[in-house]
Amino acid sequence: MKVILIACLLLASTMAWKSFAPGEGPFSHLSEDEFAARYLMPLENDALQTPPTFNANEFKSIFGTHGFSWRTHDTMSHCVGKIRNQGKCGSCWAHAIAEFLSDRYCIQSQGALNTTFAPQFMVDCAGLDYEAEGCDGAETQTMLSWVEKYGLVNETCYPYFSGDTQDKGTCHDTTCTDGSPSINHGVEDGSVKLFFNYTNVDLAHELMNNGPLYFSMVVFGDFKEYHGGVYHPIDYTMKGTHAIKCVGWGYDEPSASFYWECANSWTEEWGEDGFFRIGFNDFIGYKAGSARMGTSKVPHLFSS
Numbered sequence: 650m651k652v653i654l655i656a657c658l659l660l661a662s663t664m665a666w667k668s669f670a671p672g673e674g675p676f677s678h679l680s681e682d683e684f685a686a687r688y689l690m691p692l693e694n695d696a697l698q699t700p701p702t703f704n705a706n707e708f709k710s711i712f713g714t715h716g717f718s719w720r721t722h723d724t725m726s727h728c729v730g731k732i733r734n735q736g737k738c739g740s741c742w743a744h745a746i747a748e749f750l751s752d753r754y755c756i757q758s759q760g761a762l763n764t765t766f767a768p769q770f771m772v773d774c775a776g777l778d779y780e781a782e783g784c785d786g787a788e789t790q791t792m793l794s795w796v797e798k799y800g801l802v803n804e805t806c807y808p809y810f811s812g813d814t815q816d817k818g819t820c821h822d823t824t825c826t827d828g829s830p831s832i833n834h835g836v837e838d839g840s841v842k843l844f845f846n847y848t849n850v851d852l853a854h855e856l857m858n859n860g861p862l863y864f865s866m867v868v869f870g871d872f873k874e875y876h877g878g879v880y881h882p883i884d885y886t887m888k889g890t891h892a893i894k895c896v897g898w899g900y901d902e903p904s905a906s907f908y909w910e911c912a913n914s915w916t917e918e919w920g921e922d923g924f925f926r927i928g929f930n931d932f933i934g935y936k937a938g939s940a941r942m943g944t945s946k947v948p949h950l951f952s953s
């Protein structure tokens with residue numbers, strides 16, 4: 650850790666990423682504690698896994714340095730959903746899962762199924778048996794199993810509101826918010842994959858072959874101020890964990906570092922139009938997961 654820290658401080662001095670000016674940016678009106686309480690999930694010990702082993706030369710010899718992004722991937726770029734706003738609710742986990750599965754559903758169908766899945770369905774309907782606590786966060790990995798079992802409904806059917814109410818609502822699993830019958834889309838049986846002890850090579854293969862990935866990451870002190878460039882933290886204070894979707898990877902010449910390109914759910918005002926790029930070695934303590942959406946409908950498995 651010490652070695653990484655020193656290397657990153659050196660990089661930061663030669664190639665600074667952009668941050669919001671003091672008093673600007675979407676979170677400038679919040680104290681550190683308010684920000685953590687509203688937007689992050691608690692830091693748990695099991696989040697602090699060793700970062701994946703990374704051998705830059707090996708990575709380079711397999712993939713080169715030209716990078717890859719679903720946002721610019723010829724006929725599939727429209728599959729990458731719009732940047733969302735989780736609002737004043739720690740529902741990043743539901744956003745990350747809904748977003749990466751919406752994009753994959755589209756990519757799997759060669760761009761034909763342009764559906765936006767609903768985070769609110771998970772916020773309202775998943776409970777403590779799956780370690781989900783609405784606006785107070787959830788265990789992202791168990792939630793993939795929940796989705797495997799219960800499926801997802803679309804955003805038109807179940808629009809998001811917890812960002813305003815700051816709390817979960819009452820689950821309705823067989824009907825949409827307007828009372829019409831809902832359609833649940835299931836995850837393909839056995840397709841849920843969790844990455845333990847993975848390498849960045851494994852993750853890059855999975856991302857390029859099957860679509861965006863979801864990650865949970867440790868959030869450092871200055872992450873909320875990020876406004877562009879390849880992020881290498883300068884303030885290494887750990888503030889909490891956060892779930893996001895990653896859509897690509899690339900290589901930054903000035904800092905000679907590989908990075909992930911990811912979508913946040915903090916509006917387009919934050920970061921690079923809502924996206925961010927983060928050095929492989931600065932993306933620590935995270936877990937990753939993937940799944941494939943099934944194209945068939947799933948039965949309603951529980952009643953409201």
Ligand SMILES: *[C@@H]1O[C@H](CO)[C@@H](O)[C@H](O)[C@H]1NC(C)=O
Pocket residue numbers: 727763
């Ligand atoms: C996909 O859906 C989004 C959001 O509804 C819309 O903005 C976009 O134009 C759609 N793309 C296609 C190719 O239908």
Ligand SMILES: *[C@@H]1O[C@H](CO)[C@@H](O)[C@H](O)[C@H]1NC(C)=O
Pocket residue numbers: 764802803804805806825830831832
């Ligand atoms: C969303 O789901 C509802 C039923 O749950 C369906 O009637 C509607 O066509 C779907 N909309 C989109 C855009 O897929």
Ligand SMILES: *[C@@H]1O[C@H](CO)[C@@H](O)[C@H](O)[C@H]1NC(C)=O
Pocket residue numbers: 845846
């Ligand atoms: C990951 O690797 C560590 C150390 O080699 C080992 O103790 C642990 O059991 C592994 N975890 C999984 C889920 O494979």
